[in-house]
Amino acid sequence: MLLLGAVRIFEPVNGYQIRRELTSWQVDRWANVNPGSIYGGLATLARQGHLLRHDLVDGGREVSVYELTDSGREELDRLVAAGLQAVELYDRSAFMVAFSLLPSVMTTEQARRSLVVRRVALEQTMAEFAEIKMRSEAVPPHVVRSALLWYDVTVAELAWLREVIDDLAAGRFPTADTDWGWLPPPDDPGWQMNADRERYRSMLGR
Amino acid sequence: MLLLGAVRIFEPVNGYQIRRELTSWQVDRWANVNPGSIYGGLATLARQGHLLRHDLVDGGREVSVYELTDSGREELDRLVAAGLQAVELYDRSAFMVAFSLLPSVMTTEQARRSLVVRRVALEQTMAEFAEIKMRSEAVPPHVVRSALLWYDVTVAELAWLREVIDDLAAGRFPTADTDWGWLPPPDDPGWQMNADRERYRSMLGR
DNA sequence: TTGACTATGTTCAACATTGACTACAGGCAG
DNA sequence: CTGCCTGTAGTCAATGTTGAACATAGTCAA
Secondary structure: OHHHHHHHHHOOEEHHHHHHHHHHOOHHHOOOOOHHHHHHHHHHHHHOOOEEEEEEEOOOOEEEEEEEOHHHHHHHHHHHHHHHHOOOOOEOHHHHHHHHHHHHHOOHHHHHHHHHHHHHHHHHHHHHHHHHHHOHHHOOHHHHHHHHHHHHHHHHHHHHHHHHHHHHHOOOOOOOOOOOOOOOOOOOOHHHHHHHHHHHHHHOOO | OHHHHHHHHHOOEEHHHHHHHHHHOOHHHOOOOOHHHHHHHHHHHHHOOOEEEEEEEOOOOEEEEEEEOHHHHHHHHHHHHHHHHOOOOOEOHHHHHHHHHHHHHOOHHHHHHHHHHHHHHHHHHHHHHHHHHHOHHHOOHHHHHHHHHHHHHHHHHHHHHHHHHHHHHOOOOOOOOOOOOOOOOOOOOHHHHHHHHHHHHHHOOO
């Protein structure tokens, strides 16, 4: 999801640019973004038909530049929707990736629908955990504690999620079909990539 | 950590027993407990000297049975302490594994010390996130939202953690050096493993 | 006692991940 | 113009992970 999302935002783009960008987002702290993973993942996605790979020569040097295919765009949409909806017990990283890609790939209505699915899922699993508290004699005490942590944390996430859904419905949240109302500061490293991107585009005849 | 912990609790034990046990804990929902991972992981830990492997013949059938070494016990202690202390942004699973192993490997005082380290770490990173809210103009709005989620969730975890630490200090929490005050119900599948364990023990001359 | 099914215990080839390492271009101090 | 450093772009052998498949033992109805 992260690779497809990065290609989506920066295409046409090479592996090193993605690596640099993800590192600057500090994504490397919690996601697998070793160089090997990035280049391997890009190759796999190309093999699966989600990316198109162009081997260019740029300044006397070979560069592999990637673009999304239609299938890749669909896959990304699916992955982001799934990441927003799925409730994992202890690992929110897929949700965080999906949420950070949300403004670039989803319309307000798509986002709202996925987040409502998540809200319902959270409410349901919360009911299950409430049950564990009830029959707490049948379960070791530290397991009950674990359930309590999940419960408390989920209450907090639910409150946050309700607010996001409200803001989304009220148009207070940027998505692909609304105005961002935000521009990166002029010293943002993203600007450095624009020159490369434009050069790659013209080489590909865009 | 999970493998060492499981061996610690059930040793001498074979791979299939661990697989069955972890599945019954529903750990397989959020941890990598495919058969291949388990057998591969046990082999790796044996190669590293943390486990001792005995190839027994049980009922005309070959079985590989594992026990912890001293080095394995030390490694487990280290891993559990690290898992309790380390604050990962979006992935609590290492903490949950460590927390679930806490009662079998740590004394009350060891546990309290590790959890206090965690509390301090949580308080510190919360301060960092409060800063992000301050300079929120320099950051895209959905990134601010992500930070808010982390903040809210961490407030909840901190409240939970303070309670656990209090209970630990007051002796209201079972650890390796205190009475459990809890026994599994008589139909617990854990009892089924005792026969195998005893047989393995006698085969190994214990 | 046959045959069908489930439970036990494990293997392995395909696939993915890791991170140290290679290679080279450009800048720049001496 | 030499040598050294930094930044760019990527490779690869070692290691880890996956899950379908294997082999055998027990169970139980027909």
